[in-house]
Amino acid sequence: MILRHGDVGDDVVLLQKRLTRAGFSVDVTHVFDDATEAAVMALQRARGLVVDGIAGPKTLIALPGVALGVHLTDAELVKSAATLGVPVPAIRAVNEVESRGQGFMTDGRPVILFERHVFYAGLKSRGIDADALAAKYPNIVSATRGGYMGGAAEFDRLAAAVRIHPDAARESASWGAFQIMGYHWKKLAYSSIDDYVSCMYRSEVDQLDAFVRFVAADAGLLVALKGQAWADFARRYNGPDFARNLYDAKLAQAFERYARLEKAAA
Template structure:
């Protein structure tokens, strides 16, 4: 997955600059992602209705190639609606989207990004009254008390399909879905009528995936309060777990928020 940022150099940047020039930007094809390229990327993102972050990822590159935003992709308006619902500055939602999302909620073939968790499948089967231990002996890569067995990418859908043959509801609940990798087993707490309905929404669009994330925040008053107060260490600890410091999630969130906040306060 190609993701280009300010400071990057090379052939991929030169191709980005070629696409930007093709769409009307006045740029030299230097292969250097400089301030002029950043401005051109932001202008293109704004024109296509994409999230304006100056980062040229797959969605920006695809929009430039096709000269249009794909309907399933997240838009700037989607982020504004999320900010309004959460009652936080737009910069806060932009920061969380940059740091906590996977960059794209869908695979190249149009299926949502998922990760199947066999240890959650084991737990869900127990809750459903199934003999999880016997199933774990029969399908250790799909049902297991321990984490693991990941295949990554499109292969995760193969694992999910095989697990669904064992128990569809448990399998859907045992996968994390979309941009923000919200676990399926949260479906009831987040207000979905069923795990199947939750799964269908996650297959629909990145806007629907963002809505699931917003519901996740609203369902946890402490997490919501931390976001509203921009207490990034608390937010990162609750959302990412105790290992958040290893990946500097709180630092990344604080820096992204400061950058977007300053940008939004710049005079037009």
């Protein structure tokens, strides 16, 4: 469940009551209003979470004070902005839109998405008959994208691909909160695909580090992020079909929101 500014209903009432019980008093209004957003942000600061004012899974888990050791902290997000030389609201916007604020599933494994067309290309580049495999296993080997199952089922697809070729399989998945493809491991200065995957399992801070490396390695992507050229950033980050999911519009909207919040807090 994810609750944010403007939401209404019984779930908002429950959130407001839980915030008050946790020491972040707010009136029960049935509306996720400015006061509720401020209380959520105060909770996030107190718990060391990313301060975005959105009551997502990590924020709800942290309400009673549960420690979230593998999860991203606000300080790390701010640090990454300084490393790249970009405005903090820009990094916050990317964290919200691209990562949806969550790098791990509830079972502790990193979020992944297996790309069968990347696996197909990876097999071909290794001299393996990808077409024969595609005829036999179309869900995991194909010249076209697709076959997605989502969530934990993506690990089932990955496991099937690993039985064909372990390295090519892991290189064909996007990993963690920022969904950086495995085949970038060498360009991002990891020692191997296994090293990269191990880091993705370790923490969201490691996943953020992969994102920082990815942006720093692409001069055009970095310029787009610095200048909030969201269409160019989304095209470089998500591919030519970015507009279909309104990534640029969502990033622009999130950036403006975080810029307003930063200004208000100054």
